[in-house]
Amino acid sequence: MTTNKIPASAGGRIDETTGTETVGHEWDGIEELNTPLPRWWLYTFYATILFAIGYMVLYPAWPLLDRATAGTLGWTSRGDLAAQMRAADAARAGTVAKIAATPIEALPADPQLMQTAVAGGAAAFKVNCVQCHGAGAAGSPGYPNLNDDDWIWGGTLTEIEYTLTHGIRWDAAAETRSNFMPPFAGSFDAAQQSALAAHVLSLSGKAKASAAGAQMFADNCAACHGAGGEGLPAMGGPALNDAIWLYGGTAADVKAQILKPRHGVMPAWQGRLDPVTIKMLAAYVHARGGGQDPAPAAPATPETEAAKVAAK
Numbered sequence: 001m002t003t004n005k006i007p008a009s010a011g012g013r014i015d016e017t018t019g020t021e022t023v024g025h026e027w028d029g030i031e032e033l034n035t036p037l038p039r040w041w042l043y044t045f046y047a048t049i050l051f052a053i054g055y056m057v058l059y060p061a062w063p064l065l066d067r068a069t070a071g072t073l074g075w076t077s078r079g080d081l082a083a084q085m086r087a088a089d090a091a092r093a094g095t096v097a098k099i100a101a102t103p104i105e106a107l108p109a110d111p112q113l114m115q116t117a118v119a120g121g122a123a124a125f126k127v128n129c130v131q132c133h134g135a136g137a138a139g140s141p142g143y144p145n146l147n148d149d150d151w152i153w154g155g156t157l158t159e160i161e162y163t164l165t166h167g168i169r170w171d172a173a174a175e176t177r178s179n180f181m182p183p184f185a186g187s188f189d190a191a192q193q194s195a196l197a198a199h200v201l202s203l204s205g206k207a208k209a210s211a212a213g214a215q216m217f218a219d220n221c222a223a224c225h226g227a228g229g230e231g232l233p234a235m236g237g238p239a240l241n242d243a244i245w246l247y248g249g250t251a252a253d254v255k256a257q258i259l260k261p262r263h264g265v266m267p268a269w270q271g272r273l274d275p276v277t278i279k280m281l282a283a284y285v286h287a288r289g290g291g292q293d294p295a296p297a298a299p300a301t302p303e304t305e306a307a308k309v310a311a312k
């Protein structure tokens with residue numbers, strides 16, 4: 001079983017105990033045996049060499065100055081990714097076409113399609129909306145919370161889709177949602193401003209009602225905010241009776257809005273995002289919790305408003 005014959009001149013001889021040839025090295029009487037490599041090890045080693053040669057011929061392998069040899073199979077990791085993406089797109093195309101063909105108000109009738117739309121909307125929200133509305137869509141002063149059931153411009157699927165498509169006070173979009181609260185700086189003296197602010201806060205039970213404040217509100221504010229301050233989505237007048245504030249809920253905040261109103265602006269997403277993405281975003285926002293059903297809400301009456309205030 002010996003492969004490497006050590007010439008006798010190098011000191012090789014057969015070790016008596018093991019019957020194996022020695023290589024001729026000897027330290028303090030200890031001699032080095034020339035044990036051959038096991039066959040299985042050698043053949044595995046030769047196989048890896050063959051594999052490496054085959055691999056280098058078939059796949060990109062040898063580094064050149066600015067790239068590597070191409071390999072006869074023409075495989076690239078970039079091409080592999082492109083093929084995977086084409087497959088994913090093809091798998092998605094059916095769903096996308098289905099969402100495109102379904103009017104948004106009909107989406108809930110197909111729970112599976114609705115679920116896909118909400119998931120797609122969640123992904124698009126992370127890319128396009130979190131910088132203003134926050135990661136959890138909880139908003140911040142001036143940027144509305146999209147989780148509650150307080151809607152400035154309406155909370156049905158159709159209304160949300162419209163808001164997203166055309167934006168809010170976005171001059172570049174012809175059909176953008178728009179309404180401006182006039183500044184009332186010259187209209188009321190200090191006492192009147194305080195009475196008005198107190199009336200606004202009384203609508204959510206945060207201050208005592210005053211007859212003078214109520215009268216001024218009916219004359220100057222109800223047209224946009226509703227008689228009971230319940231909000232008029234058609235006018236973009238936010239509800240003032242729910243203790244949810246865009247610009248703050250202290251008497252000073254309310255007075256500031258009366259004297260020098262602030263107005264939120266949101267870009268129109270039409271043209272930036274395709275209609276299917278906008279539809280999926282509307283489904284996602286609607287599903288955040290506060291989405292409204294298309295059925296028109298019962299008109300607010302003084303009794304229902306009083307009951308709401310009492311319930312707080």
Ligand code: HEC
Nearest residue numbers: 128129132142143144150151152153154168264265266281
């Ligand atoms: C540049 C900041 C900004 C970005 C980005 C933004 N929004 Fe808005 N969004 C606003 C502001 C400000 C308002 C409130 C406008 C107002 O005062 O009426 C608003 C209002 C809304 C409303 C109406 C809420 C209501 O009560 O009627 C919805 C729905 C909405 N955003 C969804 C989205 C979605 C979905 C995205 C991502 C595609 C998005 N927004 C991206 C600033 C932004």
Ligand code: HEC
Nearest residue numbers: 179181220221224236237245246247248254257262263264
């Ligand atoms: C022409 C319509 C219009 C009239 C009239 C009007 N408002 Fe407004 N008001 C608005 C709009 C629109 C906004 C919301 C601005 C925004 O979305 O950024 C608003 C916002 C407010 C806010 C802030 C709400 C919040 O959530 O922070 C208060 C407070 C308010 N109005 C009080 C009044 C009072 C009091 C009067 C009467 C003196 C009045 N408004 C008259 C349209 C009007």
